[in-house]
Amino acid sequence: MRGAGGAAGSSPGAGTFRADFTASLVVFLVAVPLCVGVAVASGVPAELGLITGIVGGLVTGLLPGSSLQVSGPAAGLTVLVYEAVQEYGVAALGVIVLVSGLLQLAMGALGLGRWFRAISLAVVQGMLAGIGLVLIAGQLYALADAKAPSSGLDKIFGIPELIGDVAGSSDSLTAVAIGVGTILVLVFWPRFRQGAKVLPAPLAAVALATIATVSFDLPVARVEVKGLLEAIQPPGLDQVTQMAEVGVIGTILAFTLIASAESLFSAAAVDRLHDGPRTDYDKELMAQGAGNAVCGALGALPMTAVIVRSSANVFAGAKTKLSRILHGVWLLVFAVLFPSALGIIPVATLAGVLVHAGWKLIPTKELLPLWRERRGEAIILIVTAGAIVITNMFEGVIIGLLMSVAKTAWETSHVHIDVKGRDDAEDQPIKVRVLGNATFLRLPKLLDELESLPRERVVELDLRGLRHVDHACEMALATWTERHNAVVRHAETADEDTKVPA
Known part of the structure; x- marks a missing residue:
């Protein structure tokens, strides 16, 4: 299925404006639960996810690069953000994201954007699979209103104990039922095409779970709300001095490389969905950098281009970048006028959304054919994913890249x-x-x-x-x-x- 694409800078006519306006509403409805869910899973206030979504629409959406791609907080960075917050605190997140954004701006200005297309696909798929596994493992605890262990291995090895705890607690069973119900709605809602056209699956799942929770006054944890202005935490002098730490530098590099790679791979995927202008990778990298620099200055989450929102934008009939700018406007209106609406959303339903998102990050359909046809690539994918689970995001990706380079060197050494x-x-x-x-x-x-x-x-x-x-x-x-x-x-x-x- 292909959507028509228009020139990014042209003034839209009545038909084009109508299409972009409608598409912006669809993207907004998809973005709200994902922005909030990613923030909660990252261990930061829910409002910070909305701020990143707003910046993705109003700043990155306004800049040249990719006309129909939509940016915001992504599930792919959740694990890395959570680790950074646990290690250095929420206050340090802003300076990490700010410097990452400045690095992206510099790389785009130096023409390095197109080089990200040279990264091994097996490493990228392994990175996403590892993120998906850790994300699922962590959100299983949130699904039961339980506290997750810190490391990826502890999360996985702690699942049997979690099952035992859930079985002995009626409140935990209620939360799990809400989360599992959310996942089922996400899986089956798209099959009802008429309903899916009116209400996107993520919003339908969160809305139904929230209605059930409020109607029956279920004893489950709800999203904590602080207010938009209270959630903003610009980096201070203390956070700037933390940049001298080796761990912070490694985290900044990980944020920069992973966010850039994910955005530019997403751009390549979105380009295949429409017939409009192709992405300028260097300009898109600079647009992502500008957005992350603003997010960092506000102390918000890092952003990437998000394939879920981007594909929803294309399939909803968007013609120009006006649709993604308007989606940022709707997020801003929602965050300012209806912040209390977040406080009635059960945490378990957001965990269900992210479990579903984590599963979609794992290339289950591609792995078996890849194993048959290119076993070396499949091994790199599996090792990268496993290394991320065992160690952390940055070290896992480095291991995958080194394996990819070694494999290429071996194959070319005939x-x-x-x-x-x-x-x-x-x-x-x-x-x-x-x-x-x-x-x-x-x-x-x-x-x-x-x-x-x-x-x-x-x-x-x-x-x-x-x-x-x-x-x-x-x-x-x-x-x-x-x-x-x-x-x-x-x-x-x-x-x-x-x-x-x-």
Whole structure:
């Protein structure tokens, strides 16, 4: 299905305005539960998620880059934000996001946006899968109104104990029923096409769960509301000084790289959904950077382009970027006029929304075909996801990238040895020609093949057929040849010395 795309900067006519206005309402209805849910799961006030959504519409939405892509707080960064908040506090979040935004602006200005397309897809899918697993594991606790352990492994290993606690508590069972009901609505609501056109599945699920909770006065935890202005926490001098810490620097780099990669991969996916102008990756990276810089100055959550909101925008018939700007306006109106509406939403239903979102981050359909066709890529995906669960987001992605580079280096290091003269007379040298790309990764294979040559024959090694040879490989081959021939010549000299004169 493809939506029509219009020029990002053209003045919309009546038909275009009507389409953008309608699409903006659809995106707004999708964005509200996701903004609030991501904020709660990140361990920050719910209003901060709305602030990021507002900035995504009014700031990033106004800038050039991608005309129909919509930005806001994303489930993909939830785990990283939660870890940062637990480690450094909510107050430090602003400076981390601010510096990340400035780095994105710099990278876009330097023309680095298009290079993000060179990141291994297996690493990106593994990153999203790892995020999804940790997100699901953490939200299972929120689903039961229980406190989640801090690390990914503890969350997973603590699930059996959680099940036992839930089974013995009627209040926990009630919360789980609300959360599971939310997931079921999210799964089955889109099948009712007429209803889905009127009310997006996330809003329908949250609305039904909230109505049930209020109607029956169910004993479940509700979202805490502080108010929009009270939630804003601009970074201060104390937070700026934290930037000297190694951990904070690593977190900033993780925010920058992951948010940039997720946004630009989302842009590529959204471009396939419509026939309008293609994304300018450098400008889009700068737009994301500007949005994150503003979010950081307000102490809000980091933003990325979000495929759920973006696809809803396209399928709702959006023509220009006006739709995403208006969606930011509606979020602002809602946050200012109806903040108390957030206080009646059960936490369990937001957990259900994020469990569903986490599951969609895991490439369940692609994994088996990938395993059959490109097993190396599948292994990188699985290892990256597992490393994120075991360690943390940043280290897991680094492990995945290193594996991807090693795999590429291994696959491009094709080397072949052509041996001539093996069956010639013993006083004739064996001529060995090495072809292809010789790197240290293939050095054991090369040396094994050379060692299999007759030890009593001189070897002439020809490296002119190599397209590439690294220093380690060149030195090792030269050293082997020199030592081998030295041994042969020494043996020949010894034989001459031991001959008895006739």
